[in-house]
Amino acid sequence: MNTRMSPLHTIRAGVLDVSYFEVGPPAGPPVLLMHGFPYDIHSYVDVAPMLAAAGCRVIVPYLRGYGGTRFLRDATPRSGEQAALGADLLALLDALAIPKAVLAGYDWGGRAACVVAALWPERCAGLVSYNSYNVQDIAKAMQPDSAENEHRLWYQYYFHSERGRAGLAADRRGITRLLWQLWSPTWRFEDATFERSAQAFDHPDFVDVVIHSYRHRFGLVPGDPAYADIEAKLAGQPAIAVPTITFDGADDGVRSPADASAHAHRFAGPRSHRVVPGVGHNMPQEVPRVFADAVLELTPHLKT
Numbered sequence: 001m002n003t004r005m006s007p008l009h010t011i012r013a014g015v016l017d018v019s020y021f022e023v024g025p026p027a028g029p030p031v032l033l034m035h036g037f038p039y040d041i042h043s044y045v046d047v048a049p050m051l052a053a054a055g056c057r058v059i060v061p062y063l064r065g066y067g068g069t070r071f072l073r074d075a076t077p078r079s080g081e082q083a084a085l086g087a088d089l090l091a092l093l094d095a096l097a098i099p100k101a102v103l104a105g106y107d108w109g110g111r112a113a114c115v116v117a118a119l120w121p122e123r124c125a126g127l128v129s130y131n132s133y134n135v136q137d138i139a140k141a142m143q144p145d146s147a148e149n150e151h152r153l154w155y156q157y158y159f160h161s162e163r164g165r166a167g168l169a170a171d172r173r174g175i176t177r178l179l180w181q182l183w184s185p186t187w188r189f190e191d192a193t194f195e196r197s198a199q200a201f202d203h204p205d206f207v208d209v210v211i212h213s214y215r216h217r218f219g220l221v222p223g224d225p226a227y228a229d230i231e232a233k234l235a236g237q238p239a240i241a242v243p244t245i246t247f248d249g250a251d252d253g254v255r256s257p258a259d260a261s262a263h264a265h266r267f268a269g270p271r272s273h274r275v276v277p278g279v280g281h282n283m284p285q286e287v288p289r290v291f292a293d294a295v296l297e298l299t300p301h302l303k304t
Helices: 047-053 082-095 107-119 147-152 154-159 162-170 172-183 191-202 206-216 225-234 288-303
Strands: 008-013 016-023 030-034 057-061 101-105 124-130 244-249 271-276
Touching: 008 082, 016 047, 016 082, 030 047, 030 082, 030 107, 030 288, 047 057, 047 288, 082 107, 082 225, 101 107, 101 288, 107 124, 107 225, 124 288, 154 162, 154 206, 162 172, 162 206, 172 191, 191 206, 244 288
Parallel strands: 030 057, 030 101, 101 124, 124 244, 244 271
Antiparallel strands: 008 016, 016 057
């Protein structure tokens, strides 16, 4: 497998110039693979060629605030809210003239995929979502959780303070590497693997987008008014009706695995839920074959 995803392409999509990697036959079933925080497109360094070899057109974009993706205008708020991530994904589909695709992701990228699947199901042929229903219920975000779950979210509470903003700005690699270790305790990644992804965090807007994301999800800061209508729809926790495969990692250090019944009411269509042993939070990079096979299970829906 290649150790780096290149060359990269750039396309104007919505409020962004999106930097993305593409591989596979142009006429193949389109698949968009969405990375999370604090990771980058190299989460799919093994998944992407597996899907391409199976005949898929694979597109892996950098999210806003990461890598080569850039805002078109200085005046655009550096929002990290869920509505913005979903709108970015929809704009990318439009820019690439892709009417319908399998959407797959985890963490922030999984949230973007869930937003599009829930609100624009006609654009989603199938969904692979790590951590199941990944749409935030902001109205309930300030309700306390169990002590076990609360301590896992220390980084979010840290980012709520100006001390946390300053800490992230001063030591992006130190904080993000610690999160990699805590969230995937059984994944023995090499220094070069981390550094390859950490270069994406040198983005000039990384800190602002990250801080806004973790404050907005708790209702601590306002969102970008441009996405107010989308956020209003997401507040209703809309069900996802497209064919879906959801995963949890048995060793996920940030979100404990849940039974399928925990999110069953959020899925109105066919859904298969699977807990993967020995896997932490960065599933596509830890067990790429399992992730790729799930995507391939959904590609036949593109032909109907």
